[in-house]
Amino acid sequence: QVQLAESGGGLVQAGGSLRVSCAASGRTFSSNFMGWFRQAPGKEREFVAAIRWSVTYYADSVKGRFTIPSDNAKNTVYLQMNSLKPEDTAVYYCAASPRLRAGVFEAASYDYWGQGTQVTVSS
Numbered sequence: 001q002v003q004l005a006e007s008g009g010g011l012v013q014a015g016g017s018l019r020v021s022c023a024a025s026g027r028t029f030s031s032n033f034m035g036w037f038r039q040a041p042g043k044e045r046e047f048v049a050a051i052r053w054s055v056t057y058y059a060d061s062v063k064g065r066f067t068i069p070s071d072n073a074k075n076t077v078y079l080q081m082n083s084l085k086p087e088d089t090a091v092y093y094c095a096a097s098p099r100l101r102a103g104v105f106e107a108a109s110y111d112y113w114g115q116g117t118q119v120t121v122s123s
Contacts, residue, residue, distance in 0.1 A: 002026040002112040004094045009117030017082045020117055022094030024075045033097050034077040036068065037107055038090035038119075045093070047105040049079060057104050062088075084121045091116040 008020040022034070035050035049068040050057040056068055065084075070077040079092065095110035102109045 002032065002096045004096060004112055004114035006092065006094050006114040006117040009092060009119045011120045011122060012084055014084060014086055014121055014123050016084055016121075017080070018084060018119060019081065020079045020092055020119065022077045022079075022114060024077070024094075024096060027098065031098060033100055033104060033110070034068075034070065035095040035097075035104070035110055036077075036079045037093045037095055038088075039093070039116075040087075040090040043090075045107050047107070048092070050104050051077060059105070081119070084119075086121045086123045088119065089121050090119060092119050 003025045005023045006020060012018045033050055033052045036048040037045050038048050039045040047059050048062055049066055051068045051070055065082050067080045069080060093116045094114040096112040097110040100109040
C-alpha cells in the first residue's frame with residue numbers, strides 16, 4: 001500500500017511559478033512510478049509528468065515549463081511549474097504504482113492516488 005498526500009496548490013498569476021508536493025508513505029518509494037495528473041472542470045483527467053529511477057516523462061503541453069524533481073530521502077515528489085498559463089488551472093493529483101499495466105501516460109496504469117490540490121492561474 002502507498003499513501004499519497006499533495007500540498008502546495010494555490011492561486012498564481014499567469015507567467016508565475018508554483019511548486020506542489022506529494023509526500024508518499026508505505027511501499028518503497030524509489031521503486032514506484034510516480035506521476036502527476038490534472039483535471040480541469042468538465043474535462044477528463046490528463047497526464048502531466050512522471051518519474052521512476054530518475055527517468056522523467058512529460059506531456060507535450062508542459063514540456064519545457066514543468067519539471068518533476070524528487071527527494072527519495074523525504075519520500076516526496078514535486079511538480080515545479082513555471083511560466084504558468086490559465087489553461088494550467090486544474091486539480092492536480094499525485095499517483096503511484098510499482099508497475100504499469102498500460103502506458104506511463106495513462107491514469108488507469110496507477111494504483112494509488114492522492115486527494116488532489118487545486119491550482120488556479122489567473123490571467
